[in-house]
Amino acid sequence: MDLWQWAVVFLGVLILLAAVVYGIQARRRRGSVVAQRSRSGSGSSGPRGGGAPGGQL
Amino acid sequence: MSVLLRAADLLKRPVVTLAGDDVAQIKDVIYSSGSGELAGFTLNGRGIFAGPLKQTLPWSNVHGLGPAAVMIRDLDSLADRQAFDGELEGAGGVVIGSMVLTHSGRNLGVVTDVILDVREKSTDAVGYEIEPSDKTAPRRQFVPLPDTLSVSGEALILPDTALEFIRDDLAGFGAAVDEFRSRLGRPEAHPSEEPTP
Amino acid sequence: MIRFSDIAGNPVMDTSTATTVGKLEAPIIDPATHRIVGFRVKKSKGPGDVLLWASVAGLGPDAVTVSSAEQVSDPPPELKDRSGRKLDVLKRPVLTEHGHPLGKVKDVEFDPSDGRVTNLLLKDSFVDGGRLLGIGKYAVVVAG
Numbered sequence: 001m002d003l004w005q006w007a008v009v010f011l012g013v014l015i016l017l018a019a020v021v022y023g024i025q026a027r028r029r030r031g032s033v034v035a036q037r038s039r040s041g042s043g044s045s046g047p048r049g050g051g052a053p054g055g056q057l
Numbered sequence: 058m059s060v061l062l063r064a065a066d067l068l069k070r071p072v073v074t075l076a077g078d079d080v081a082q083i084k085d086v087i088y089s090s091g092s093g094e095l096a097g098f099t100l101n102g103r104g105i106f107a108g109p110l111k112q113t114l115p116w117s118n119v120h121g122l123g124p125a126a127v128m129i130r131d132l133d134s135l136a137d138r139q140a141f142d143g144e145l146e147g148a149g150g151v152v153i154g155s156m157v158l159t160h161s162g163r164n165l166g167v168v169t170d171v172i173l174d175v176r177e178k179s180t181d182a183v184g185y186e187i188e189p190s191d192k193t194a195p196r197r198q199f200v201p202l203p204d205t206l207s208v209s210g211e212a213l214i215l216p217d218t219a220l221e222f223i224r225d226d227l228a229g230f231g232a233a234v235d236e237f238r239s240r241l242g243r244p245e246a247h248p249s250e251e252p253t254p
Numbered sequence: 255m256i257r258f259s260d261i262a263g264n265p266v267m268d269t270s271t272a273t274t275v276g277k278l279e280a281p282i283i284d285p286a287t288h289r290i291v292g293f294r295v296k297k298s299k300g301p302g303d304v305l306l307w308a309s310v311a312g313l314g315p316d317a318v319t320v321s322s323a324e325q326v327s328d329p330p331p332e333l334k335d336r337s338g339r340k341l342d343v344l345k346r347p348v349l350t351e352h353g354h355p356l357g358k359v360k361d362v363e364f365d366p367s368d369g370r371v372t373n374l375l376l377k378d379s380f381v382d383g384g385r386l387l388g389i390g391k392y393a394v395v396v397a398g
Contacts, residue, residue: 021106028108029101031084032151033064033171035182036096036141075351076285077390123353126393 061231063186064088064171065153072100072114073126079103080132081110087141088171088182093202095173095180096141098127113138122175156212157187157200159220165200166190168213172199172230183234185213199224201237255372258344258362260315266295266305266326267317275299275323280344281362282329282337283371285386285394290362290369292329293318294337300326304337307369340391348376349393356381359394 064086072081081100088095097115101107112135114127121128129135157165170186184201200215201222222237224230258281265274276295282304284291292306300323312319320326329337348356357376364371364383371383374394385396 025106025108029084031068031086031099031101033068033086033088033153035090035150035152036087071392073349073353073392073395074388074390075395076388077346077349077393077395078388079390079392121350121352123350123355125347125355126349126353128349128351128353128395 059174059176059231061183061227062173062175064173064182067098067122067127067173069101071103071126072098073128074131074134075120075128076131079126080129081112081114081135083114083127084109086171086173088173093182095182097136099138099141100135110135111138112136113141115141116180122180152185152213157185157215158212159215159217161217163217163220164190165215165220165223166198169197172227174231174234184230195225197225199227199230199233201230201234203238255363256315256366257375258364261313261318265317266298267319268321268323269311269319270322273299273323275320276303276305276326278318279303280339280342281364282333283343283362283386283389284336285389288371288383288386290364290371291333292337294339294342295326298326299323302326302328304329304333306330306333313366336389341389343374343389343394346389347393348374348381349395351387351395351397356396 067083067086070083071079072083073079082103083098084101085099086095087097087099095116097113099113100110102110114129114134115136118129118134118136119127120130120134152171153168155168157168159165166187166189168185169188171182172184172186174181174183182202184199187198187200188196189198200219203216203219218240219237222233224233261278264278266276266278267273268275276298278293279296280294281290282292282294283289290307292304295303295305303326305318305320305326309320309325310318311321335341343359343362345358347358350356356379359374360377361375362371363373363375371386373383374381381396385398386394387397388395
């Protein structure tokens with residue numbers, strides 16, 4: 001193969017690699033809205049908190 | 058003064074210091090399932106190849122929350138991951154996509170967003186935007202949250218009184234939340250909605 | 255008061271040789287003191303491309319005069335980042351400290367006697383120079 005052919009292959013591999021890295025990072029970056037279980041004994045055992053176990057079958 | 062906004066609108070918003078540098082962007086919006094209080098944010102780096110950051114941004118360190126950016130004083134405003142309980146993967150979990158059930162077992166729909174009430178000092182999750190399971194209903198509805206609620210990765214449980222306060226638009230929703238909560242706050246209101254097992 | 259757009263691109267004249275030693279490219283603003291502390295100069299014939307405010311002999315409508323080409327030199331260490339293209343104030347978006355977007359900086363109005371920035375001019379509004387909090391790589395942050 002000529003030098004320019006190697007260069008094309010090399011560039012192709014580079015682009016593919018960049019795309020893979022981008023894809024992985026994009027997946028890791030994906031965010032959401034998260035409910036965090038409150039700290040134990042943080043006093044949030046209000047009326048609803050108490051009623052919760054009955055509701056969750 | 059308080060402003061209602063959708064939590065999902067905050068995702069990807071840049072975190073900018075008062076010196077004008079963008080140091081991160083919002084990844085997750087985290088609120089306490091016990092009190093509904095906004096706990097803070099996990100962060101991503103800026104730039105197209107950046108991944109999640111080890112640092113987080115507790116709500117108390119947020120200087121300003123605007124439509125274009127989340128402002129912080131400087132890099133010291135970021136905290137490490139321990140700022141949140143480390144229970145993010147646990148029983149709380151991702152809210153969007155969860156099913157909303159009333160105490161009496163009626164499925165209202167699927168959560169598409171969480172409505173935050175941004176006040177001077179604190180920010181609370183006050184309601185959910187849901188896609189109703191009832192196909193004849195409007196495409197989007199808003200249901201208010203009680204002060205305290207039970208959440209798992211799977212479902213959210215609401216008292217049946219919440220049904221009366223479902224709204225189709227955000228405009229009247231703030232008042233509906235207040236009324237709903239004051240109704241729940243009344244002592245005589247509680248026993249009637251507590252299901253007897 | 256004058257605007258930077260009035261003098262942008264004006265020649266920097268060396269009064270000792272009566273030759274042009276560069277052209278004004280951009281103002282360098284210290285957000286802490288709300289002052290123009292110097293200018294970045296393009297096509298500089300001096301040792302660097304920064305002209306400090308203190309080195310300006312005269313600031314006229316048609317030219318800036320300096321005593322020698324040596325005055326256009328490398329910035330002191332504390333101004334190295336500040337004088338770079340990455341922190342130029344012009345064309346940078348303006349945010350309030352509460353995260354509200356105001357628009358991009360179109361022009362800078364300043365007091366030619368001491369370099370104090372009186373106003374940042376945006377597309378159809380302006381921001382008092384005293385409100386400046388920071389000029390960073392993402393945005394200009396102003397109080398209020």
